[in-house]
Amino acid sequence: MEDIALQHPPTVLCISGHDPSGGAGLHADIEACQAFRAHALGALTALTIQDTRNVYDVRALDADWFEAQLQRLDADCRIDAVKFGVLGSTAQVQIAAKWLRHWSVPVVLDPVLQAGGGAELAAQPVARAMLELLLPLATVVTPNAAEARLLTGERELGAAASALGAMGADHALVTGGDEPGTGDRTDWHWHAGTLRTLTRGRWDQSYHGAGCTLASGIAALLAHGVPVDQAIERASDQVHQWLRTPKAIGGGRPSPLRWVETEA
Numbered sequence: 001m002e003d004i005a006l007q008h009p010p011t012v013l014c015i016s017g018h019d020p021s022g023g024a025g026l027h028a029d030i031e032a033c034q035a036f037r038a039h040a041l042g043a044l045t046a047l048t049i050q051d052t053r054n055v056y057d058v059r060a061l062d063a064d065w066f067e068a069q070l071q072r073l074d075a076d077c078r079i080d081a082v083k084f085g086v087l088g089s090t091a092q093v094q095i096a097a098k099w100l101r102h103w104s105v106p107v108v109l110d111p112v113l114q115a116g117g118g119a120e121l122a123a124q125p126v127a128r129a130m131l132e133l134l135l136p137l138a139t140v141v142t143p144n145a146a147e148a149r150l151l152t153g154e155r156e157l158g159a160a161a162s163a164l165g166a167m168g169a170d171h172a173l174v175t176g177g178d179e180p181g182t183g184d185r186t187d188w189h190w191h192a193g194t195l196r197t198l199t200r201g202r203w204d205q206s207y208h209g210a211g212c213t214l215a216s217g218i219a220a221l222l223a224h225g226v227p228v229d230q231a232i233e234r235a236s237d238q239v240h241q242w243l244r245t246p247k248a249i250g251g252g253r254p255s256p257l258r259w260v261e262t263e264a
């Protein structure tokens with residue numbers, strides 16, 4: 001008999017939609033968590049018809065199916081952090097908020113509203129419920145520029161980050177990677193009344209699944225117990241590196257190459 005050494009990696013419960021192309025959604029979450037040496041638990045919210053160019057249809061899971069997944073995981077597994085992606089209905093948001101109060105762990109809320117290809121991923125009532133019920137429970141909220149503007153009505157990204165903080169997020173990180181222009185890209189990080197910028201070089205490319213990857217990376221580091229400021233910086237540095245060598249899976253936008261370092 002050989003000895004085995006059971007491992008207990010930190011876990012991130014990823015509450016996310018399914019992207020059949022594997023670039024975004026739960027696939028992206030699993031790969032990002034794995035790369036940061038955390039285990040991704042996955043509770044599905046919605047199925048999509050999607051490729052690397054756009055989303056063509058979204059079907060939310062029934063609220064009772066959604067909650068049954070959370071119940072089973074709660075009864076069986078340790079949950080060290082929670083990461084939200086697509087939410088399919090206001091009922092799912094209400095259920096998720098109830099369980100968050102029960103778990104009391106770090107929460108990363110990626111308020112996915114629209115696919116990069118333009119399709120709507122969350123209807124207005126779902127977005128409103130997210131703001132009202134999940135944002136006040138979020139350790140970090142990570143909208144891209146378009147989502148931050150839609151959620152706050154602020155045009156300027158620093159003002160949008162501050163507004164999300166005022167609405168109840170502990171940390172707000174508004175990413176500026178999709179903003180037009182040729183200069184450096186700037187992300188805005190608000191916490192406790194202070195705004196700072198994270199500036200990095202720009203790649204001449206738009207991506208599929210970069211937001212899911214960043215949010216999951218932050219959640220994985222929080223699950224390890226890394227302080228929030230550092231988790232944001234480290235995940236954002238890593239995603240920036242992954243975007244340098246993206247994987248082209250189809251004819252649309254490429255996705256971050258979230259390799260773990262094992263030889264093929």
Ligand code: PLP
Pocket residue numbers: 016017018019024025026048050055085086112114115116117207208209210211212
């Ligand atoms: N599909 C799912 C299930 C997602 O979670 C997301 C983003 O979070 C998307 C599609 C859209 O990804 P992108 O805007 O990067 O194309």
